[in-house]
Structures are given as structure tokens and as C-alpha cells.
Amino acid sequence: MTAIAPHNDQLLAVKKLRVHFFTGAGVVQAVDGVDFAVSPRETLGLVGESGSGKTISSLALLRLIPRPGKIIGGEIIFKHEDLIAKREEEMIKIRGKNIAMIFQNPAYSLNPIYSIGDQLGEILTWHEKLSRQAANERVAELLQLVGITDPFSRLRQFPHELSGGMKQRVCIARALLCSPPLVLADEPTTNLDVTIQAQILDLLQELKERFHMSMILVTHDMGVVARMADRITVMYAGRICETATARTIFENPRHPYTQALLATMPRVDHSYSDGKTRRLPVIPGRIPNLIEPPSGCRFHPRCPASDDECARILPELLSLEEGHWVSCIKAG
Amino acid sequence: MGIVRFIIRRLIFMVVLVIGVSILIFFMINAIGNPIEILLAERPGISPEVIESVKQYYRLDRSLTEQYLSWLGNVLHLNFGNSIVYNQPVGSMLVTWGWETVKIQVLAILISLALAIFIGVTAATRQYSKIDFGVMSTALLGRSLPGFFLGILLILTFSYWLGIFPSYGAYSTRSPLMGSALLDSLWHMVLPVMMLTYFNTATLTLLIRSNMVDVLRMDFIMAARASGLSAGRVVYRHALKNAFIPALTYLAILFGLMLGTAPVTETVFTWPGLGFLYITAIQQLDYPVIMGENLIITLMLVIANLLTDIAYVFIDPRIRLE
Ligand SMILES: Nc1ncnc2c1ncn2[C@@H]1O[C@H](COP(=O)(O)OP(=O)(O)OP(=O)(O)O)[C@@H](O)[C@H]1O
Ligand SMILES: [Mg+2]
Numbered sequence: 001m002t003a004i005a006p007h008n009d010q011l012l013a014v015k016k017l018r019v020h021f022f023t024g025a026g027v028v029q030a031v032d033g034v035d036f037a038v039s040p041r042e043t044l045g046l047v048g049e050s051g052s053g054k055t056i057s058s059l060a061l062l063r064l065i066p067r068p069g070k071i072i073g074g075e076i077i078f079k080h081e082d083l084i085a086k087r088e089e090e091m092i093k094i095r096g097k098n099i100a101m102i103f104q105n106p107a108y109s110l111n112p113i114y115s116i117g118d119q120l121g122e123i124l125t126w127h128e129k130l131s132r133q134a135a136n137e138r139v140a141e142l143l144q145l146v147g148i149t150d151p152f153s154r155l156r157q158f159p160h161e162l163s164g165g166m167k168q169r170v171c172i173a174r175a176l177l178c179s180p181p182l183v184l185a186d187e188p189t190t191n192l193d194v195t196i197q198a199q200i201l202d203l204l205q206e207l208k209e210r211f212h213m214s215m216i217l218v219t220h221d222m223g224v225v226a227r228m229a230d231r232i233t234v235m236y237a238g239r240i241c242e243t244a245t246a247r248t249i250f251e252n253p254r255h256p257y258t259q260a261l262l263a264t265m266p267r268v269d270h271s272y273s274d275g276k277t278r279r280l281p282v283i284p285g286r287i288p289n290l291i292e293p294p295s296g297c298r299f300h301p302r303c304p305a306s307d308d309e310c311a312r313i314l315p316e317l318l319s320l321e322e323g324h325w326v327s328c329i330k331a332g
Numbered sequence: 333m334g335i336v337r338f339i340i341r342r343l344i345f346m347v348v349l350v351i352g353v354s355i356l357i358f359f360m361i362n363a364i365g366n367p368i369e370i371l372l373a374e375r376p377g378i379s380p381e382v383i384e385s386v387k388q389y390y391r392l393d394r395s396l397t398e399q400y401l402s403w404l405g406n407v408l409h410l411n412f413g414n415s416i417v418y419n420q421p422v423g424s425m426l427v428t429w430g431w432e433t434v435k436i437q438v439l440a441i442l443i444s445l446a447l448a449i450f451i452g453v454t455a456a457t458r459q460y461s462k463i464d465f466g467v468m469s470t471a472l473l474g475r476s477l478p479g480f481f482l483g484i485l486l487i488l489t490f491s492y493w494l495g496i497f498p499s500y501g502a503y504s505t506r507s508p509l510m511g512s513a514l515l516d517s518l519w520h521m522v523l524p525v526m527m528l529t530y531f532n533t534a535t536l537t538l539l540i541r542s543n544m545v546d547v548l549r550m551d552f553i554m555a556a557r558a559s560g561l562s563a564g565r566v567v568y569r570h571a572l573k574n575a576f577i578p579a580l581t582y583l584a585i586l587f588g589l590m591l592g593t594a595p596v597t598e599t600v601f602t603w604p605g606l607g608f609l610y611i612t613a614i615q616q617l618d619y620p621v622i623m624g625e626n627l628i629i630t631l632m633l634v635i636a637n638l639l640t641d642i643a644y645v646f647i648d649p650r651i652r653l654e
Contacts, residue, residue: 096560108551123559158649
């Protein structure tokens with residue numbers, strides 16, 4: 001049940017992770033029993049609609065859930081150690097050095113009042129105890145690697161002097177400073193121009209191979225995971241629907257939610273532009289309120305295949321075949 | 333634009349502003365009345381010859397424009413005239429009385445700044461906790477109390493009941509505390525500084541707390557934490573500096589308006605500072621003193637403003653001078 005990765009030599013295994021937000025309006029069950037795993041050098045695509053718990057699951061790996069949220073259960077086994085059991089001082093050595101994160105909005109994820117050299121260099125002097133000089137050289141080296149020209153003069157520039165694409169490149173460089181074995185990329189291209197999106201995805205792919213890293217790529221765009229991911233985990237309303245290799249997900253999706261997500265993907269053999277032909281389909285209904293989530297399967301109110309049983313039975317994530325896990329009582 | 337050109341332009345503007353304000357004040361005082369009338373009202377029996385000679389002595393027999401221009405001309409030579417009430421040169425009065433005001437005000441601002449940063453950050457990082465709630469309500473209460481009320485409360489508690497701090501004046505009239513002039517002066521400063529500190533701290537803390545709460549929510553704070561920096565480093569190096577930028581303006585106002593808040597405190601504690609002097613000068617229409625004080629108030633405001641603008645340029649790289 002827990003080894004949802006192809007090999008035993010997992011870098012990361014998340015088991016039954018639960019994160020709840022204790023708000024005035026009630027307890028938001030944002031992540032409620034989530035399992036996934038990542039092998040060395042693998043890219044896991046984490047997909048799902050807005051609000052499905054992708055970002056919260058990623059932040060949980062760093063133990064950085066914002067208040068009033070709390071990890072209330074589960075295990076996060078990273079390099080054979082449970083991160084949930086670690087003290088804050090130990091987590092500081094994991095963050096950035098072992099697990100780094102790239103955020104969704106490059107415009108806001110750099111500190112506006114420190115120069116690029118200052119804020120990236122600080123991480124190196126902090127983690128690696130490098131001198132200012134050595135840190136600057138390493139930062140410039142990484143800026144060069146992420147495709148920024150004239151890196152030494154960029155060290156003195158401030159975030160507001162860079163374009164959106166440039167900022168995201170700087171954020172990628174920041175994540176790679178300490179060559180972490182695992183990088184979490186939370187919608188790294190969502191807020192960028194379409195032309196720049198492709199460049200950034202290519203860059204991530206190239207760097208991942210160069211640094212022998214694993215990556216969790218969070219997105220709601222099936223097109224992005226199709227291009228990048230080795231395996232895909234589909235999330236809905238704080239739970240896992242399906243995990244399989246990218247190929248299996250696209251060719252043989254078994255969960256109705258995965259099928260619905262795939263149907264929303266633009267396809268090259270259709271035209272969506274003029275009114276006469278078919279429009280890009282959307283999944284009917286909305287993601288449920290997570291304070292009182294639907295009984296049984298959380299997707300059942302929107303599911304075309306659901307019946308009374310789906311409203312009663314909480315489906316477990318079960319293995320259909322080698323490496324293919326589905327949580328749907330109808331998929332058997 | 334270069335910083336030197338910017339400063340020069342602001343200094344020119346400052347001169348124009350100071351002259352404008354002094355013209356306004358001068359004619360406003362004269363619209364109210366003149367010191368001779370007050371003198372006459374107090375001592376009705378003075379002979380017309382004496383009045384005439386006093387008028388001549390203070391040049392009150394000339395036209396208002398002439399009076400103003402001669403005042404301005406003297407000021408350019410750093411001669412602020414003589415006080416009509418104290419019959420002393422206003423320039424040296426401003427220095428001696430000014431020092432008494434500056435020493436309590438600057439001390440209070442520095443203490444408030446340190447307190448506000450510490451309390452504001454503590455409350456913001458524990459938003460909605462009991463500590464946060466306590467800080468917020470104390471500060472809000474502090475801001476809504478009338479100024480003199482706290483002063484009277486302090487005098488009652490620490491002078492009248494406990495008898496540990498003096499309630500008026502800046503120095504002991506007989507022997508100084510433990511024979512030391514410095515200790516004696518600090519001893520007298522305690523209550524007025526406490527009163528000023530409380531009000532400054534209340535507003536500054538609320539400001540820093542709410543700015544910190546906003547900044548702590550920002551993505552770059554999460555990104556800094558995700559890079560492995562410690563919570564303390566993220567709060568003080570990454571968040572506080574950003575949160576402090578908007579508070580800089582308020583700090584400048586505190587410095588610039590030092591003389592604006594001085595009258596209440598100095599009246600409550602009979603403190604021999606510019607605020608106290610200002611009140612008595614207005615009561616007596618001692619116009620050379622009023623004019624001199626106004627000059628200082630205007631200058632302090634404009635200089636505080638200029639220094640803030642320059643400070644912004646050094647703290648916030650997004651700001652350009654224009
Ligand atoms: N501060 C918070 N207070 C209460 N609930 C929260 C908070 N932050 C997140 N949540 C809940 O957690 C759920 C998952 O949020 P999360 O940000 O992980 O979604 P996501 O899958 O990353 O969506 P998106 O594509 O919009 O980024 C949300 O539906 C929301 O209800
Ligand atoms: Mg998200």
C-alpha cells in the first residue's frame with residue numbers, strides 16, 4: 001500500500017499524510033491521507049485542480065505549513081528518515097540543502113530589497129559556510145547555468161530590474177545552490193508568458209539531468225506533465241485518485257477524475273477556436289468544501305460513474321497492476 | 333537624478349517654505365493683537381511716554397511690513413531679536429530651552445523604537461494569540477487616551493503615592509540627587525519620558541505589527557524559509573526590513589513634530605522646554621519668541637522629511653529620486 005514507486009530505493013515516500021487547517025469556520029481537511037513516493041532521478045508529476053492540496057502537500061515535505069494548518073498524521077520518509085519526527089533545527093538543514101522548492105509566482109518570491117547576489121549568497125554562506133567571495137562565484141556559476149548572461153553583473157541587480165522569466169530563472173538557481181537531491185517545483189511556469197513557459201520547462205529538464213536530481217512537478221496542466229513527468233499522481237480534494245507511469249495515465253486512465261482531467265486537455269486534432277466545433281470541455285461542478293467534504297469518495301458528487309455505494313464507501317488506494325494505483329471502487 | 337541635485341533642490345524649496353510660513357505667522361500674530369495692548373491691560377496706569385519708548389525700543393512703531401523685513405534681515409544674521417517677556421536674546425533661549433525638549437523627546441523616540449520593534453515583531457509572529465491580543469488592546473487604549481490624562485496618572489502614582497520621581501521641573505532647586513547633576517537630571521526625566529514613550533510606542537507598535545503581518549504572508553518569506561534560513565533570520569533580516577520601510581515615515585513625523593507634542597507634556601510636568609515656552613509666549617504675544625519657535629518647527633519638519641526621503645533611497649532599491 002505504501003510503496004507507490006517502482007523501486008525500493010525510494011528517495012522519498014509519503015505515507016498517509018494528513019494536513020488540516022484549524023480555522024474559525026471549522027477544520028479544513030486540506031490533505032487527508034495522501035501517499036506518493038519519488039525515486040532517485042525521477043520526475044513525479046502532481047496534478048489536480050486548484051484547491052486539491054498540491055501546494056500544501058509540497059509545503060508539508062518541508063514542514064512549512066502556514067498557520068492555522070498542521071500536519072496531523074502520516075510519515076514523510078526522506079532518505080530513510082521520517083521528517084515529521086525531526087526537530088526544527090534538523091529541518092533547517094534539510095530545507096534548501098536536501099529538498100528545495102521553486103514557487104509559483106516568481107514576481108513575489110524574491111525579496112525586493114536585497115540584490116540577487118545578496119539573497120542567493122546568503123543561502124550559501126548559511127548552509128555551506130562559504131566565504132562571501134566563494135559564495136558569489138558559486139551564485140554566478142549557477143546563474144550562468146540557468147541561462148542568465150553576464151552573471152557577475154547580475155549579482156548587483158535587484159529583483160525589480162529583471163523580467164518575469166529572468167526572475168524564475170533566478171529562483172531556479174536559488175533552488176539548485178546546494179545541489180539538493182529533491183526539488184519541488186510548484187507550478188513553475190503558470191505565471192509566465194507561453195513562450196517563456198517552454199524555455200523554463202526545458203531548463204528544468206536539463207538541470208534535473210545534469211544534477212541527477214529528483215523532482216516533484218506540481219501543476220494543473222496535463223500538457224506540462226505529459227512533457228516532463230516519468231510518473232504522475234492525480235490528486236482531488238486532498239486525496240490521491242490515481243498514480244501510475246505517465247504513459248499509463250495517458251493511455252489507460254482508470255479513475256473517472258483522471259479521465260475527466262484528460263478530457264480537458266487541448267488536443268491537436270481538434271479545433272476549439274470557432275463556435276461550431278467542440279469547445280474545450282471542463283469538469284462539471286466545483287471542488288468541494290473541505291470543512292465538510294462529501295462522504296465516501298470525495299469525487300462522487302461530480303463523478304459520471306458514481307452510485308449510492310460511492311457515497312458510502314471511502315475508496316482505498318489499491319494496486320491494479322504493477323505500479324498502477326487507483327482509489328475507486330468501480331475500477332477493479 | 334543625482335542625490336546632490338535632489339538635496340539642493342529640496343533645500344531651496346525649504347528656504348521658500350520657511351519664509352512663507354514665517355510671513356503667515358507674523359501677520360497672524362499681529363491680527364490677534366500686540367504685546368503693548370497686553371501690557372496696558374495688565375498695568376493700566378503706564379504713561380503714554382513710556383509706552384512710546386517701549387514701542388520704539390521694540391520697533392513696534394514701524395509698519396508691519398517694515399517690522400517683518402527687519403526681523404527677516406536679522407534672522408539672516410542669526411539674530412532672532414529679544415524676548416519681550418524675558419528680555420533675553422531669543423537665539424540663546426531657543427538653544428537652552430530647546431536642549432531640554434530635545435533630550436526628553438529623542439530619548440523617548442529611541443526607547444519607543446526599540447520597544448515597538450521588539451513588541452511589534454513578537455505580536456506579529458504570534459498573530460491572534462493572547463500576546464498579540466494583549467499588545468493590540470494596550471496599544472489601542474494608549475492611542476485613545478488623552479495626552480494629559482496619562483501624565484496626571486503618572487504623577488499621581490510615582491510622585492504622589494510612591495514618591496519616587498519628581499513631578500515637575502528638569503532640575504532640583506536645592507541640592508541635586510545624590511550630589512550628581514547627571515543623576516538629578518535623569519531622575520527628573522523619568523516621568524516625562526515615560527509619558528512620551530507610551531504614546532510613541534503605541535502607534536509605532538501597531539504600525540510595525542500590521543506591516544509585519546502583511547510581509548510575513550508574502551511568498552519571498554516562505555521562499556526564504558524553504559531555503560533553510562532560520563526563523564529568526566527570516567523574521568529579522570528578511571521581513572522586518574521590509575516591514576520597517578512604511579514605518580520610516582511615521583518615525584520622521586515623530587522627529588519633525590517633536591515640538592508639536594512638546595506643549596502637552598511640558599505643561600503637565602512644568603518642564604522648561606520649548607513647548608512650555610511656546611505656550612507662555614502665545615499667552616503674552618511675545619512675538620519674537622513665537623516667530624523663533626515657528627522657524628525651528630518648520631525647519632525640523634522639512635529636515636526630517638528630507639532625511640526620510642534620503643533614507644528611503646538607501647533602504648529600498650525600488651525607489652528612485654525624482
Ligand atoms: N491558510 C489556509 N487556511 C485554511 N485553508 C487553507 C489554507 N491554505 C490552504 N487551505 C486549504 O487547503 C486546500 C488545498 O490548498 P492548496 O494550496 O494545496 O491547493 P493547490 O492544489 O495547490 O491549488 P492551486 O492550483 O490553486 O495552487 C485549499 O482548498 C484550502 O481549502
Ligand atoms: Mg498551489
